Amino acid sequence: xxRWEPGARERLVVAAVDLFTExxxxxxxxxxxxxxxxxxxxxxxxxxSDKRELLVAGQETLSxxxxxxIAEAPADASPLAAVAEGLAHASSAMGPQNRELGPRIRAAVxxxxxxxxxxxxxSVGMAAAMTEALxxxxxxxxxxxxxxxxxxxxxxxxxxxxxxxxRAPEDDFAGYLRKALDELRAASASLH
Amino acid sequence: xxRWEPGARERLVVAAVDLFTExxxxxxxxxxxxxxxxxxxxxxxxxxSDKRELLVAGQETLSxxxxxxIAEAPADASPLAAVAEGLAHASSAMGPQNRELGPRIRAAVxxxxxxxxxxxxxSVGMAAAMTEALxxxxxxxxxxxxxxxxxxxxxxxxxxxxxxxxRAPEDDFAGYLRKALDELRAASASLH
Numbered sequence: 001x002x003r004w005e006p007g008a009r010e011r012l013v014v015a016a017v018d019l020f021t022e023x024x025x026x027x028x029x030x031x032x033x034x035x036x037x038x039x040x041x042x043x044x045x046x047x048x049s050d051k052r053e054l055l056v057a058g059q060e061t062l063s064x065x066x067x068x069x070i071a072e073a074p075a076d077a078s079p080l081a082a083v084a085e086g087l088a089h090a091s092s093a094m095g096p097q098n099r100e101l102g103p104r105i106r107a108a109v110x111x112x113x114x115x116x117x118x119x120x121x122x123s124v125g126m127a128a129a130m131t132e133a134l135x136x137x138x139x140x141x142x143x144x145x146x147x148x149x150x151x152x153x154x155x156x157x158x159x160x161x162x163x164x165x166x167r168a169p170e171d172d173f174a175g176y177l178r179k180a181l182d183e184l185r186a187a188s189a190s191l192h
Numbered sequence: 193x194x195r196w197e198p199g200a201r202e203r204l205v206v207a208a209v210d211l212f213t214e215x216x217x218x219x220x221x222x223x224x225x226x227x228x229x230x231x232x233x234x235x236x237x238x239x240x241s242d243k244r245e246l247l248v249a250g251q252e253t254l255s256x257x258x259x260x261x262i263a264e265a266p267a268d269a270s271p272l273a274a275v276a277e278g279l280a281h282a283s284s285a286m287g288p289q290n291r292e293l294g295p296r297i298r299a300a301v302x303x304x305x306x307x308x309x310x311x312x313x314x315s316v317g318m319a320a321a322m323t324e325a326l327x328x329x330x331x332x333x334x335x336x337x338x339x340x341x342x343x344x345x346x347x348x349x350x351x352x353x354x355x356x357x358x359r360a361p362e363d364d365f366a367g368y369l370r371k372a373l374d375e376l377r378a379a380s381a382s383l384h
Contacts, residue, residue: 080383120312142349142379149341150383157334187334188380191272191342 009047010097011037016054017101020108025051025115055115059122063129065090066151070133079139079147084181086130087154091173099173102163127152150188154181201239202289203229208246209293212300217243217307247307251314255321257282258343262325271331271339276373278322279346283365291365294355319344342380346373 015036019028030051034044048054069089073082109115130148135141158180162173207228211220222243226236240246261281265274301307322340327333350372354365 078384116316117309117313120316121309124308124312124315140379140382142345142375143382145345146342146376146379147383149345150338153337153341183334184338185384187332187338188383190332190335191339191380192270192377 008037008039008043011039012044012047013054013058014097014101014104016051017104017108020115021104021111025108025112055118059125061093062090063125065093066126066155067129067133070130071136073137075137079134079143080150080181080185082134082137082139083130083147083151083154084178086133086151087158087177087181088174090155091177094173096169099163102159106160123152123156126155150181150184154184157183200229200231200235203231204236204239205246205250206289206293206296208243209296209300212307213296213303217300217304247310251317253285254282255317257285258318258347259321259325262322263328265329267329271326271335272342272373272377274326274329274331275322275339275343275346276370278325278343279350279369279373280366282347283369286365288361291355294351298352315344315348318347342373342376346376349375 012033016028016033019032019036028051030044031041033051033054034041037044048057066086066089069086070082072089073085077085109119127145127148130151131144134144134147139147154177158173158177161180162171162176204225208220208225211224211228220243222236223233225243225246226233229236240249258278258281261278262274264281265277269277301311319337319340322343323336326336326339331339346369350365350369353372354363354368
C-alpha cells in the first residue's frame with residue numbers, strides 16, 4: 001500500500017465521482033468516465049470490471065486495511081485500542097487525492113438515492129470487517145460489534161473533518177481519526 | 193398505531209418478501225406480488241406507489257416511532273434511557289406478523305445484493321432519526337450519534353432474537369429489546 005500514486009486508476013475514480021454528481025450514477029456510462037479521465041474504455045476495463053466495481057473496490061481495500069490493523073495490534077490492546085490501530089493503518093494508505101475526493105463524494109452521494117444505498121452498505125461492510133477482526137482476537141460479540149461501530153463513526157467523522165475546508169497540506173489524516181475516536185470515547189462516558 | 197391488524201397491506205408485504213426470496217427483488221413485478229397476495233394490482237397501488245415504496249414504508253414508520261418515543265422520554269432521562277423509551281415505543285407497534293416476517297426478510301436480504309443495500313440504508317435511517325430526536329432534547333452531537341448507534345444495534349439484535357426459532361407466543365418484543373440494550377450497555381464498559 002503506502003503512498004498514493006496518481007495514475008489512471010485515480011483519474012478514473014475522480015472522473016466517475018464528478019460525473020455521478022453532474023448527471024447521476026445511473027445515467028453515467030463507462031465510456032463517459034473513460035473520456036472524462038482522458039483514457040480509453042479498455043484502460044477502464046484493465047482497472048475495473050464495471051461502474052459498480054469502481055465504487056466497491058475502494059471499500060474492500062479500506063475494510064481490509066482496518067481489519068489488518070486490528071489483527072496486528074498488541075495482544076494486550078483493549079478493543080478500542082485495537083480499533084485505533086485499525087484506523088491508523090487505514091489512514092497510512094490515504095493521501096492528498098483521497099482528501100480532495102471527500103467533498104466530491106459527499107456531493108455525489110447527496111445527489112443520488114442509489115449512491116446513498118451504496119454508501120450505507122459501505123459502512124456496514126467496514127463494521128463487519130472490524131467486528132470479525134475483533135472477534136478473531138477473542139473479543140466477545142457484543143463488545144466487538146460496539147467497538148466496530150465506534151470505529152465506523154470515528155472514520156466518518158474524522159474523514160469529514162479532514163477533507164472539509166482549507167487545511168494545511170501537512171495535516172495528516174491519522175490525527176483527525178485519533179481525535180474523532182477520542183471524542184467518541186469521551187462521549188461513551190455520558191451515555192448513561 | 194397500537195395493534196397489528198391483518199389485512200391487505202400486510203398480505204402484500206408477506207407476498208413481496210417471499211417472492212423476493214424465491215426469484216430476487218429485480219425479477220419480481222407488482223402484478224406478481226398482488227397475485228400471490230390474492231389481491232388486484234389496483235389494491236397494491238392503493239397501499240404503495242411502487243415495489244420500492246413497499247420496503248421503504250415500514251422503515252419510515254419505524255424511524256418515526258423510535259423518534260417519538262425518544263421525544264416523549266422524561267426530561268431528566270439519560271441519552272441511553274431515552275433510546276430505551278424509543279425502542280419500547282417502536283416495539284408496541286410490532287406484533288406476531290412482524291415476528292413471522294423476521295426469518296423471511298433475513299432470507300430475502302441474504303439472497304439479494306440490492307436488498308442488502310436497502311437494509312443497510314434502513315439502519316442509517318433509523319440512526320439518523322434517533323440522533324435527530326436526541327439532539328432535539330439537547331444531547332450533544334457525538335453522544336447523540338453514539339446513543340443512536342447503540343439503539344440500532346439493540347433493535348437489530350433484539351429483533352433477530354425475538355423472531356428466531358420457537359418462542360412462546362406471550363414473549364413480547366419489548367423484553368428482547370430491553371435485554372439487547374442492557375447487553376450493549378454492559379459491553380460499553382469493556383471497550384477500554
